[in-house]
Amino acid sequence: MKQNYTGGCQCGKVRYEAALDLSGPVIACNCSRCGRLGSLLAFAPAGDFKLVAGENDLTDYQFNKHVIHHLFCATCGIESFARGKRPSDGADVVAVNVRCLDGVEADALQVKKVDGRRF
Numbered sequence: 001m002k003q004n005y006t007g008g009c010q011c012g013k014v015r016y017e018a019a020l021d022l023s024g025p026v027i028a029c030n031c032s033r034c035g036r037l038g039s040l041l042a043f044a045p046a047g048d049f050k051l052v053a054g055e056n057d058l059t060d061y062q063f064n065k066h067v068i069h070h071l072f073c074a075t076c077g078i079e080s081f082a083r084g085k086r087p088s089d090g091a092d093v094v095a096v097n098v099r100c101l102d103g104v105e106a107d108a109l110q111v112k113k114v115d116g117r118r119f
């Protein structure tokens with residue numbers, strides 16, 4: 001079931017609201033970026049995500065096929081979310097780093113490991 005969450009970067013310049021279903025597993029990816037960051041990801045349609053503050057504080061980083069916008073705070077460096085397109089239908093989706101959500105105990109969530117190491 002979807003619930004509303006708030007979250008953002010460490011310094012507070014980037015803030016967002018997102019409706020997410022965290023009853024199922026979140027994604028731990030071992031690619032060259034996620035593996036280094038230790039991100040835990042939950043995905044939402046773009047319409048379920050609202051950037052409340054920090055649009056101009058974000059730096060966009062892309063690698064590999066350049067299909068995902070890795071947006072990190074230019075001040076504190078935290079990547080609290082990323083924007084991309086769902087491979088199956090090209091719909092806009094947001095990958096929220098659940099470690100950046102307020103009041104969510106990331107270690108209490110179920111985790112599904114995804115092998116993205118080839119990226």
Ligand SMILES: [Zn+2]
Pocket residue numbers: 009010011012013014073074075076077078
């Ligand atoms: Zn920040």
